[in-house]
Amino acid sequence: MNCILGVDIGTTNVKVLAFQPETGQIVAQASAPLTTLHPQPGYAEQAPDDVWMHLVNVLEEVCREVAQENGQIEAVGISSAMHSILAVDTTGKPLTNAILWSDNRAEQQAASLRSDQADLGKDIYQKTGTPLHPMIPLCKLAWFRETNLRFLRRATGWISIKEYIWHKLTGKYQIDYSIATATGLFDSSGKKWYAPALEFAGVRIEQLSEPVPTTYAGTLSNPDLPDAITNGLANAKLYIGASDGCLANLGAGAIEAGITTITIGTSGAIRRTSQRPLRDEKGRLFSYILNVSDPTDKNYYVVGGPTNNGANVLQWVSEKLTQSETSAVLAEAATVAPGSDDLLFLPYLQGERAPLWDASVRGSYLNVDWQHGRAHFVRAALEGVLFNLLRIERILSRHTGPTKVIHANGGFAQSEFWVQMMADIFGVPVRLNESNESGAIGAILLAMKAAGQVSSLVEATRHVGFGRTFEPDAECHRRYRQVYERFEKALP
Known part of the structure; x- marks a missing residue:
């Protein structure tokens, strides 16, 4: 029995499905709920390590189920919610919680791009295809620029929760084109970070991950994972995948x-x-x-x-x-x-x-x-x-x-x-x-x-x-x- 795993890192749950292409059936699945924190009105955050822990648990459960049926996992594809952002240090340790799409702390920064900086806002939309709203990382980073500039500049990396998970799995900071186009920072036609957007956000290009196609393949390189995952994914390719909205359409x-x-x-x-x-x-x-x-x-x-x-x-x-x-x-x-x-x-x-x-x-x-x-x-x-x-x-x-x-x-x-x-x-x-x-x-x-x-x-x-x-x-x-x-x- 050969299987492909689908990982979905949502806002309310993390899920893993095992699909058997020959029969078209889901042969194993597991999920775990996630907790959203609201430290202040309008804030919505999640602890990155909590998301990682729950993902490891459900991934281990599905790998065990597949192994019990003498199954072979050939590939893993990853879906993730859009618009999250968090800071990490040189060791990859989170310096903040993941700020979610539903967080509205950047209302003033989004409003600025629609009013007194409207020309810049229109230019960014035309380049990125991302509507201007407090949910997008562009505006959230601008909020840090205006409220805590030293911290914004000091963080080694600013990444999404998906990039955090991908780094945990592969050891690399990479972002798929799909998640990147939802940041408001990415030139979707040039497939690169857009300098005027980065300047508005206050981040440097070296603080951002390497953009890669949604079909990009990586390999598992985390020695601390449970044996069920390490053995189950030993011969599997990890495909970085896309955002939940795009993959939900597919x-x-x-x-x-x-x-x-x-x-x-x-x-x-x-x-x-x-x-x-x-x-x-x-x-x-x-x-x-x-x-x-x-x-x-x-x-x-x-x-x-x-x-x-x-x-x-x-x-x-x-x-x-x-x-x-x-x-x-x-x-x-x-x-x-x-x-x-x-x-x-x-x-x-x-x-x-x-x-x-x-x-x-x-x-x-x-x-x-x-x-x-x-x-x-x-x-x-x-x-x-x-x-x-x-x-x-x-x-x-x-x-x-x-x-x-x-x-x-x-x-x-x-x-x-x-x-x-x-x-x-x-x-x-x-x-x-x-x-x-x-x-x-x-x-x-x-x-x-x-x-x-x-x-x-x-x-x-x-x-x-x-x-x-x-x-x-x-x-x-x-x-x-x-x-x-x-x-x-x-x-x-």
Whole structure:
């Protein structure tokens, strides 16, 4: 039994899957939860060594399971969350926690690039494809420049949590093109660090890792790992992989034109795969590298927009607004007709990334009427999340063409009611992925391409499984088109 491992270093969990290409089955898997620290309001951090410890534990568990079945691990692909940053010293010891994407301490630095330094901000966006927001390392490093310049300059390296893990595994400081394009510091066309961005951030190029393609292969060189890992990966190539967003698109089977991926977990994202980079005239969409510089395949970029407001809105409705169980809330919403009798909800409970890119914006109900009861407020909230994603999709479609089908995953997919609402609002079929572990699966598929087991990423997606397809209701879609027009006019 030959296997490929997919490692997914997320914000809430670390996961490892073992995939058997011959059968197309996941033969072993393990995960562990991660703790996010909030030392001050607006801060979000994780301890790098805690992430490493949990990864070692789940990797050891999967290696043991594969060994018990006399399996052979041929390759490992790695997926990781984007936008984290931490400092290390000359020995590789962390000098800070990893500052996560959800950390908003750099609001002023991001605002500066949109206002008094707008020309520089536009230039950086055009070069990097990264929207200007407190989440990106560019702004976080600028925060250190303004609050602790000596420390910024004294640190030997400024790296992401993925680079920290890669260094622990291979002994090298390297960053894949995909993670690099999400920093706001990387010239995605030149495949190098962008000097004006580094100057704004206050870092030197020698403090940053070596950029490498997402198919780059390394070797395990950590003598302190458990025997199960050392023996299990003795003959395996370690492929550096890409970011979770890019690999989630690949793992969702969304590599060809007309396929849009929507993921709704606590937050959410809408993404398309493109053979060229994208630049939105207003800087609202990201454009990250999935796979380039590969003479055996096409260049691929993952383009789209993330939202802060996904299933956390349902959580708010359940816990704060109705104080009811989620299942009861969803059942109550189903008693109201599509459009919630003209009640609108702007779902910006935690600021917003796409399409507004405004950390200070907040949500609201509009058109509140005497006839509206609790069920209306619930349904309008669920519709508002999808209307916001539709707004991003309309901007995206201007650059990449219309959506023909949606591949959907994430926690929201457990609700048939909410998935059907998505089909009705977007007016296209919605296919559910068989597995919600699209990031780890994407890492496996990219590793298969890098190892030569498939000839292209399109061929790799043939290994992706699907569940039910939800068809849109024409009458509901007609009604939603009218409601959406009012939603769009109400956007700040």
